[in-house]
Amino acid sequence: MNRFIVVDFETTGSHPRQGDSIIQIGAVTIDEGVVTGSFSTLINPGQAIPPFIQQLTGITDEMVADAPTLEDILPKFLPMLEGRTFVAHNASFDLQFLQDALLSQGYYTFDGYVLDTVELSRFLLPMQGSYRLGELADDLQIEHDRPHQADSDAIATAQLFLHLLHILEELPMVTIQRLQMLVSSFRSDLSELLRFMELQKLASLDEFAAKMAPESAEEQPQTQSGAEKWDVYRQLALRKKPERLKASLKRGGPNLLPFDDMIEQMIAERAAIAQNLPGYQRREAQESMMRAVYQTMATSRHLLVEAGTGTGKSLGYLLPAILWAKQQGEPVIISTNTIQLQEQLFHKEIPALKQSLPFSFRAATLKGRGNYLCLRKFEQTLEEPTEGSSQELLMVKGQMVTWLTQTETGDVEELSMPSAGQLYWQQVKSDTDSCLHRKCPWFSRCFYFQARERAGTADLLIVNHALLVTDLQAEHRILPAHDVVIIDEAHHLENAATHHMGKQFSTAGLLFLLDRANPEAGSYVERFAHALHSWMQQESGSSEASFASNLEKMSHEYVKLKDPAMQLTQLLYQWASDRGEETSDTGRDTVRYRISHFSGKHEKIRKTAQKLIEHMSLYGAGLDMLVRSTPPGEKVPYEVSSLFTDVSGLLNEWQTAMEMLHFFLLEPTDEYMCWMEIESRTPKKQVFFYAAPLHVAQNLAEPLFEEKKSVVLTSATLTVKDSFTYIMERMGLDRLPEDRVQTLQLPSVFDYEKQGLLLIPSGLPTLGKESEQEYLHAVIQGCIDTVRAAGGRTMILFTSYSMLRQVYQGMKEQLSDEPFTLLGHGIDSNNRTKLVRMFQSLEHAVLLGTSSFWEGVDIPGDALSCLVIVRLPFTPPNHPVYQARAEELKEHGKNAFMSLALPQAVIQFKQGVGRLIRHQDDRGVVIVLDTRIVESRYGRSFLKSLPPFDVHTGSWLTLREMIVPFLGGMQSLPDS
Incomplete structure (x- = not known):
């Protein structure tokens, strides 16, 4: 398999059997890893090309009017296919058009090998954010100047394919063999390609062995190609880790200059920072922040800093934190809300500072344990039979086999997995309950313990709010001992604490747990029972009867679990769907509830939950008996101890699931507010349970602000009407x-x-x-007018997913013949990063987003020129957390709207507006379509919290005429 033809077709639609035809062919031949030829032609389809296709491809009816027909082209094209493997991006699409074309002209269909570069990319580029051809080309620096034209697409796909072949050639033999076992059932011929690669490597090894024959066998592996890259262990290849840092780089450092002198040396106009940080400029506000942060740490106080956009907030706290850590020989913890900012700090700002400072310092990141892969568990799942596994699950396993040759961290955030991967990750993630610690053969390579080791010697440890809150709950047993914390995006700390001090459970997780607990042949429960029995029989001659009897009882109880679990899921889903309302940007419906709601005609919910818990308890007793049958001691063989640890972890999860069912459905509580969420627009009838504490201020105040010497809270939005009162009350700082x-x-x-x-x-x-309908029409028209005036380059922010969908549909209908690309969150993609990237790369793009787009989106320059805010971002009054806290405020005689809803909305509004002006050269227009901002008394709170924009109110017909001249740079604007 070394002769390929890479093909791309442009077509009039997606269904050849419904009359859609090919309008352009692009093809590239590859022989022995080298491009040897190309072919490209337009084709007259004998029918009109739909406007959408003309817009997408740039191919018009006029362009194909004099083009040859398919009948003319196939005799020229067919010889290129002879003896070659067919390669395409989304190969099934192009292959169906090829086969239909061949049949329609009386030829035999293509019967050669077929490879899909999407599938190959998923396996070999597991850390890729998107597998669209355009984005792959951008990331891999492949020239692709005319997307959606067959000749350009074919050339780009050919270059991508050559890149993927190179990756395959570089992979170690054990990885190729592992992948081959996983893809044997795939419809494409990926297994044939892998087999070919394996034979090539074997031939190379034979040739190498012949050359090296005089040398000792022990020396040979050291000289083999790639040996310096891979750590091959237990039939898995891992990327080799860099040598550990020497002890001389541990905490503590040189005698530094006084802080003011050091800062001046660092940020002078010609200092190293100015050379290493692109666009760096000295800013008075940033220097004020640096001095305030350092003084706070030096005097053991707490500080709240609202640093407006463009202040350079990250450097404003990083530099004093590093200097303090080096002077004191103590770590400083930096906490961010999002993993994206955590990664940005570590991979962008920290390297620049390491290049700039005249002394060394160590920085590390640490995430929750469940973010790291457990190599022992992963190895074990690879041993499971592939028969009966979904192709999606095998894809995930294959991605992870390749990922091990690329990752240094084992962090799940690096992976781009399909949905099946999310559940599979629960099976292979690192956790306390199923850890063998030093008894594990993978211990020296364990990603989690390596991350802990790096964290323990870091001067600066970057974590996220979730881990910070978890550490507070765990009485500081997770993070290294520290006295100073800097909390960025601090306006999110209360929400993070509310979420992570609460409880979560789902029927999807329950059903997945039931599947994993299956005691039938081949499952790890059954394998553990037999491995344990075999070993104990060798050691002490124990009887098989007790093990067989226990397994039989477990199997008997197991078959009773699925029905009540499915019935409970259906009952809960129906109950929630009858009452739920949309409250989140995920598209889920939400309903707050109390246990008392499951009475009367809904008593069946409680009874079914009780029945399920009873059966789970009986099955759990069998698991417990298995675990307790294992004798303690060092002599237990690895296979038994490994499976023992997994079954012990399963037993703990089993007990937790029973406790969660009891908590959410049978046990009334006043300490938590409980609610359910369902995905009403998908076929998945699953229910998600949440419980959140009513108060978190006290839980933050004691372990964080009272125990730590110094905590710095910073954000671009901490004040409401220039006051920190709201945030101080919510955090317990008051x-x-x-x-x-x-x-x-x-x-x-x-x-x-x-x-x-x-x-x-x-x-x-x-x-x-x-x-x-009137309101919706006005919003759609306002958005369309803005998009036309700005030539696209517009982001539209919503507070409701249903409103987003309606506006998206209305705009799409009216703009169908215009050159605008609409990108809707939850419609075109659920991945925010992917949508923002597409928005920046496309001309005339319009991005429609819900709450997650109100912050953390950074689009400097001309790509974003207009921002439309459809509604003021008040938390929906039916949101369970807000609802419960509002009720309590009313009980204490307080105005819930003024005390809670308004301040939250103002902070979110400030964040949303902050998406527009990101650089000193940026220029942009904000349009607020919610008249409450000027017609209500509380509207002043929003306007007073904003920077001093040039504000105009009046008729929309008048206002919309200001957009074009303003974006064009004209300064004279009519008065409102």
């Missing part, structure tokens, strides 16, 4: 002595009056007063 807490508000460095225009149309329909 409980501390006044002299322990300081605040600092730093304005943005941007000239908003010149750079930004804020338009607030008056007289628009108001939702609730006018009909929903």
Whole structure:
């Protein structure tokens, strides 16, 4: 398999059997790893090309009018196919058009090997964010100047295929063999390619062995190609780790200059930082932040810093934190809300600072244990039979086999897995319950313990809020001992604490647990029982009867589990769907509940839950008996101890699941608010349970603000109407002595009056007063007018997923003949990073997003010129957490709207507006389509919290005329 033809067809649609035809062929031949030829032609399809296809491909009816027909082209094209493997990106699409074309002209269908570069890319590029051809080409620096034209697509696909072949050639033999076992049942001929690669490697090894014959066998592996790259162990190849840092780089450092002198040396105009940080400029606000942060640490106080956009907040806390850590010989913990910012700090800012500072320092990241792969568990799942496994699951296993040759961290965030991977990860992630520690053969290679080791010697440890809160709950047993914490994106800390101090459970997780606990032949429960019995029989001659009897009882109980579990899922789903309302940007419906709701005609829910718990208890007793049958001691063989650990972990999960069922469905509680979520627009009828504590301020105040010497909280949005009162109350900081807490508000460095225009149309329909249809029509028209005026380059922010869908559909219908690309969150993709990347790469793009797009999206420059805010971002009044906290405030005589809803909305609004002006040269227009901002008394709170934009209100017909001249740079604008 070394002769290939890479093909791409442009077509009038997706269904050849329904009359769609080929309008362009692009093909590239590859022989022995070298491009040897190409072929390209337009084809007259004998029918009109749909407008959408013309827009997508740039191929018009006029262009194909004089082109040859399929009948003319096939005799020229067929010889290129002879004896070659057919390769395409989404090969099934192109292959069906080829086969239909051949049949229609009286030829035999193609019967050669077929390879799909999407499938290959998933296996060999497991850390890729997207597998679209355009994005793969961008990432791999493959020239692809005319996407959706067959000749350009074919050339790009050929270059991609050659890159993938090179990766395959570089992979070690054991990885190729592992992949081959996993893909043997695939419909494509990937297994044939892998077999060919294996034979090539074997031939190379034979040739190598012949050359090396005089040398000793022990010396040979050291000189083999690639041996320096791979750590091959137990039939898995891992990327070799760099040598461990020497002890001289441990914490503690040189005698540094006084802080002010050191800062001046670091940030002078010609200092190293200015050379290593692109776009760096000295900023007075940033220097004020540096000094305030350092002084806070030096005086053992807490500090809240609101640093406006453009301040350079990250450097504003990183530099003083590094200097403090080196001076004191103590670590500083940096906590962020998102893993994206955690990665950005570690992979972008930290390397620049390491290049810039005149002394060395160590930085590390640490995430929750469940983010890291357990190599022992993964090895064990690879031994499971592939028969009966879904192709998607085998794909995930294959991705991870390749990933081990690429990853240094074993962190799941690196992986781009299909949905089956999320459940599979629960089976192979690292956890405390199923860890063999030093008894594990993988211990020296364990990703989690290596991350812990790096964290333990770091001057700067970057974590996320979830891990920080988990450490507080675990009485500081997870993170290294520390006295100083810097919390970035601090306005999210309360929500992170609410989530991670609560409880979560799902019927999907329950059913997955039941599948894993299957005691039938081949399962690890059954393998453990037999391995244990075999070993004990050798050691002491124990009887098989007790093991067989226990397994038989477990199997008997196991068959009773699935029915009540499925019945409970259906009952809960029906109950929730009858009452649920959409409250989140995930598209899920939500309903808050109390245990008392499951009475009367809904008593069946409780009874079914009780029945399921009873059966689970009986099955769990069998698991427990198996675990307790294992004798303690060092002599237990690895196979038995490994399976023992997994079954012990399964037993702990089993007991936890029973406790969760009891907690969520049978045990009334006043300490938590409970709710369910369902995905009503998908065929998956699963129910997700959540419980959150009513109060978290006390849980934060004691272990964090009272115990730590210094905590710095920073964000671009900490104040409401220039006051820190709201955030201090929510965090519990108002409980501390006044002299322990300081605040600092730093304005943005941007000239908003010149750079930004804020338009607030008056007289628009108001939702609730006018009909929903009138309101929706006004919103769609406002968005369309903005998009046309800005030539795309627009982001539209929603508070409701259903509103997003309706506006998306309305805009798509009206803009169908115009050159705009709509990108809807949850419609075109659920991946925020992917959508933002597409938005930046496409001309005339429009991005529609819900709550996750209101912050953390950074699109500097001309790609984003207009921002439309459809509704003020109030938390839905039916959101369970808000609802419960609002009820409690009312009980204490407080106004829940003014005390909770309004401050939350203002902070979110500030975050949303902050997406627009990201650089001192940026220029943009914000349009707020919610008239409450000027018509209500509380609207002033939103406007007073914004930077000093040039604000205009009035008729939308007048306001929309300002967009084009403003974006064009004209300064004179009509007065409102």
